[in-house]
Amino acid sequence: MPQTDSFTYFLLVAVSRTSQPDNLGYSTDECMKNKYRFTLKLLLLIAFLFLPGKICQAASANIDITSENKTVEKGDTVIVSIYLTSEDLIGDFEGYLSYNADVLEFENSGEVAAGGEGLVKITDTGVPQGDKQRKYALKFHALNYGKTALSLTDETSVYSFDTGDNMSVSLNQLKIEVVSDKSASDNAYLKELKLNPGTLSREFAKKTASYSVTVGSDVSQLVISALPEDAKATVSITGNKDFKTGHNTVEISVEAQSGKTKTYTLDVLKEEAGEVPGNETTGQDEGENLDKTAIGKxxxxxxxxxxxxxxxxxxxxxxxxxxxxxxxxxxxxxxxxxxxxxxxxxxxxxxxxxxxxxxxxxxxxxxxxxxxxxxxxxxxxxxxxxxxxxxxxxxPKNARNIEHYQNQIVILGIAAAVLTGICSALAIGIIRMVLKNKNSEDE
Known part of the structure; x- marks a missing residue:
């Protein structure tokens, strides 16, 4: 039955009931109360039937954060897309996208998106015309190995274009992993570990991770020479300062090009004032006096x-x-x-x-x-x-060149001296022959 016919039928039934005589066992006051209740329900029913259905439903929007590549290599460019969809017209949008700044680096700078250091603010306000679909593209640089989740914070707001009301929002989280290039080296070994002052408790071996050293009471830190086997690996040192009396831990971490890490641990025993360190001069020539305060220089x-x-x-x-x-x-x-x-x-x-x-x-x-x-x-x-x-x-090579030229000059000097001697001998011989011929003519 059509909606209008149903409503007419309902009204006819209601009128017929309210027009019946009060002979059903109810008092006049009870009948009047029933009529008032019925009239109130009738008005509510009319409002429900004729007012738009949308008033009873809050506007909503969906935000989808996605990327074509969820596994990328270090150094790659990552494009993150943010899609807004709704059955209603979308107006202004404001959101904060969070990410791990140690893994990704934000590269965009424009009118809509700006930020960095782990947070990008997206501001798209004052839109002249609403739409039901919208897309934002953000550009990132794969900075370091690791994993990161990209998500919008609770401060994100999507507004209805028609009413300006804040929509209810459902959204997701995007996870991206930065991995190493297959050609990247995973060599995280050291090829050399030297200290000053002091000597390692055992001979250094790249696969041995733990060492110890004893230093004097006047030493507050070490000069550490830690050279990686792979020139593309990086070395970092922590704990190498402000030594206290007793045991101190120094960690030497090597990160390979692929992101693989290896940590060497150094237990530094700082002796109390007045004690003489036991083995810190091991390996020095006998009689050599190593200045233990040289570290301060x-x-x-x-x-x-x-x-x-x-x-x-x-x-x-x-x-x-x-x-x-x-x-x-x-x-x-x-x-x-x-x-x-x-x-x-x-x-x-x-x-x-x-x-x-x-x-x-x-x-x-x-x-x-x-x-x-x-x-x-x-x-x-x-x-x-x-x-x-x-x-x-x-x-050096340039020194060898200098020596070569010096040798050439000496050789030329000797040759010039020999030629000078020969020329002198020839001149003397010619002079003697001329004098001899002249004497013969005079006779």
Whole structure:
């Protein structure tokens, strides 16, 4: 039955009931109360039938966060799409997208999306015309290995274009994992671990993770030389400062290019004042006196974006330009000072050498390579002609060229002297012949 006919039939029945005589056993007052109740219900029914159904339903919207690639490689670009859909017209939209800033880096900067450091604000307000579907694309950079979840916070609001009311919102969460490139190395081993002062309790082996060392009461930190086997791996050190009397833990972490990590643990036993350390000079030549306070001479000082190596000297550390030639026989590596990795150059023929090269500028403004003695913690200008390392003498290529030219000059000098002698002998012979012929003519 159509809705109008049903309502007419209902009214006819209601009228017929209200027009019946009050002879059904009810009093006149009870009949009047029943009529009032019936009239109230009738009015509510009319309002329910004729008012729009939408008034009884709150407007809602759905937000879907998605990406074509949920597993990406480090360095890749990640496009995250945010879809808004609703059966009603969508007006203004404001939302905050959270993510792990250690894994992803936000790259966009525009009128709608802005932010970073783990939170992106999306502001799309003042829209001239509502729509039932909307899309936002955000661009990220895969910064580091790991997993992250991207989701909108509770402060997210979607407004109806028609009424301006806040819609109820249902949304999801997007998970992205950054993995390593198949070609990336997973070598997280160290090839060298040296300390100053002190000596490791056992010979260093790349697969052995735990070591110990005993130091004097005046040592508050160590100079640690931790060189990775893979040049693309990174080294970080924690706990290497403000040693207290007793046991202290220093951790040396190596992160491979693939993201794989290995941690070497160093137990540093700082002795009480007045005690003599037992084995920190093991391996030194007999009679050698190692200055245990030398550690205080080598420090890393940071000013603005510059690093300075300080102590009995003051050297600003620089990166060699393209016009600077690294001395032959040296390769680039790193040295950790005060928990910060700095660039140094080691002798390829003697990786265990106590001498390293630094490139920097001294207080006088003189730029060039400087030689660091990591045993004595001293720095001096690097002599490009020859560098004495123990009993070895390393002669760079340019020095060999100089020696070659010097030898050539000596040879030319000798040849010139010989030619001069020959010419002199010939001249004397000619003079004698002329004199002899003249005497013969006079006779």
């Amino acid at each position: 080598l420090q890393l000082k940071k000013e603005a974006e510059n690093n300075y190596l300080t102590g009995g000297f003051y050297l600003q550390l620089l990166t060699p330009g393209e016009d600077v030639t690294v001395p032959e026989g040296y390769e680039k590596t790193s040295l950790v000072v005060d928990g910060t990795s700095i660039t140094v150059y080691t002798n390829t023929s003697d990786l265990d050498s106590d001498f390293l090269l630094l490139y920097g500028e001294n207080k006088s403004g003189l730029k060039g390579f400087y030689q660091l003695d990591r045993r004595e913690n001293t720095i001096q200008r690097f002599n490009p002609v020859s560098v004495k390392e123990g009993e070895k003498l390393v002669i």
